[in-house]
Amino acid sequence: MAATELRRRGVPDATVARLPAYLRVLAAMADRGVRSTSSEELAAAVGVHSAKVRKDLSQLGTYGVRGVGYDVQHLSLEISRELGMTREWAVVIVGMGHLGRALAGHRGFFARGFRVAGLFDVDPAVIGERVGELTIQDLADLPGTVRGRDAIGVIATPESAAQQVADALVAAGVSSILNLAGGNLAVPDAVDVRPVEVAAELQILAFLRQRRDFDVDLERVAP
Amino acid sequence: MAATELRRRGVPDATVARLPAYLRVLAAMADRGVRSTSSEELAAAVGVHSAKVRKDLSQLGTYGVRGVGYDVQHLSLEISRELGMTREWAVVIVGMGHLGRALAGHRGFFARGFRVAGLFDVDPAVIGERVGELTIQDLADLPGTVRGRDAIGVIATPESAAQQVADALVAAGVSSILNLAGGNLAVPDAVDVRPVEVAAELQILAFLRQRRDFDVDLERVAP
DNA sequence: TAGATTGTTAATCGATTAACAATC
DNA sequence: TAGATTGTTAATCGATTAACAATC
Structure with a gap:
């Protein structure tokens, strides 16, 4: 039991921030009747790389099966619990x-x-x-x-x-x-x-756009 | 010029994400008639540590004066420009x-x-x-x-x-x-x-609260 | 000059990614 | 069994922090 608690304590912030996205995608899959999925599929749906998905999910526990993938219902429930969605x-x-x-x-x-x-x-x-x-x-x-x-x-x-x-x-x-x-x-x-x-998000978008435009200009000058 | 461009290209993402907060605080200072500030003051207002403020600002250029601090108007303008706020x-x-x-x-x-x-x-x-x-x-x-x-x-x-x-x-x-x-x-x-x-932010808040409550419970059981 | 505060360096920490042994 | 895919390791990358020489 102590081990479980230490593990839970230690879920990295970056992983926590992605859990809602995984849960959303899993819920959509469950709605479509999908039973099983893979880190590759989850990665594509969320927009990250599959190694990150596997790393993230392994922080929560061992919910996948090697060679097979993840059970959508089960994984969905575990992430829900982790995010406190089983309380009101x-x-x-x-x-x-x-x-x-x-x-x-x-x-x-x-x-x-x-x-x-x-x-x-x-x-x-x-x-x-x-x-x-x-x-x-x-x-x-x-x-x-x-x-x-x-x-x-x-x-x-x-x-x-x-x-x-x-x-x-x-x-x-x-x-x-x-x-x-x-x-x-x-x-x-x-x-x-x-x-x-x-x-602030609008300002960040403005920054990113300006930087891209600038980089394109640079390429024109010195291709 | 090439050096400027390389520098600009390279402003780290984490720094970019904080620029709007610096700009907001600087604008508020300017409104209050404050002429000069320090990394310590900015840090307190934004809620980060002063070393981070100095590191962030130094990514943009050398806008501070050792022993003195930063000119509010000048720094404000430089960050505005960096964020593309001088375009419409x-x-x-x-x-x-x-x-x-x-x-x-x-x-x-x-x-x-x-x-x-x-x-x-x-x-x-x-x-x-x-x-x-x-x-x-x-x-x-x-x-x-x-x-x-x-x-x-x-x-x-x-x-x-x-x-x-x-x-x-x-x-x-x-x-x-x-x-x-x-x-x-x-x-x-x-x-x-x-x-x-x-x-998703609500779910993250729920996660953080649940973890805190859990940690408090743990302390009660094994102080 | 003495005191203050920056800009920068180096150490530390955390996150990402690639690779692959484990294993279904 | 052969093929597939996880969980984990190690390498890399990027961000944070502490410390301090530079310098106003």
Whole structure:
């Protein structure tokens, strides 16, 4: 048992970051009725090399069979468990602008084992409004919704409000935060924050394009 | 000159990924009237260690002064240039659901040098609708909008439509794509795709939380 | 000058990749 | 058995970090 725990502890970050992609592809295969797959097939679907797939999967356990491949159902279940998808996670969304509403209605969340359990805002004009099956609540009511649950907070407010919302989430006992608002959040060590930076991604795309154009120009000058 | 080009070519991926964060912090400092800063200060604001800041910035050029620090304006300008923010990039958004509308109205884009130049959908019910200063166009009219411009395509459709939209973008000459729809896109080598995977980030948060809880349990059993 | 802070070097760490023995 | 494919090893590559000489 100790060995299992040490192994689990040690799944490399780069591997963890790829597990959702493997799980998505495996779920799609299962839907199509595919029973068995190989590292080569998974690699092609996810867009990496097969050695990486084998390395990654071997970090979790010995789920493949030499000469045969991987059982889609079994591997899917093991990755689900590893990612905590066998528990129920309550997702609370703070900020009910277009972005918050987009997330609230996102079918991919439910499909991947998350339940949107609360919608919050501070604007009296939207508090009380019904969005799908939920009613937008005052941010002050957050603690009542998250108490005693495995909750993940999603910040979908303007950047200027992000830190205050993060403070409120932490105070309510939320220790996993997805930050779509931009900016750096100050939170206690025990709290995980994952930023999603759309504007930064655009800048990275601009950088990459500019560099490519530049390299092409260089080739013209000195082929 | 050749040396400059070789250097530029060689900015490591990990550094490129952090440039937008440096630029954001520097812009905020400039707004507050701060003239000069240090690697230590930048590091604190971005949430990394100062050695990394110095290493990153030294990849771009020699913009600091030993014993003094960095000039906020100057460094800001250099990073802007490196990220291509001195050109104008036309952002076209495909998919005018809540997510697409959230992006269309995002003030952070404009602030960071991007111009939303086109909004597209295939649903006749929304084509022609005005959103901010633009009118939603038929996806078929994409080529007219992007012709002759540095364009970045943003896919904000459901996952099921993502590949078709990517094909349309590529056919129209767009070679930088931000994919918010999920899934893996097949595109030519000369096209850059950056995925933004909200659902995957939630799964990673769930994984990290589960591992932390598990480690705490372990400590209780064997302190 | 003395104090401060960069840019760079070297050491360390982690991730990727290729190759192949193990084994179904 | 012969062919296929994994799991693992070793080599390579890239990123991080600590330390400090250079220098304002």
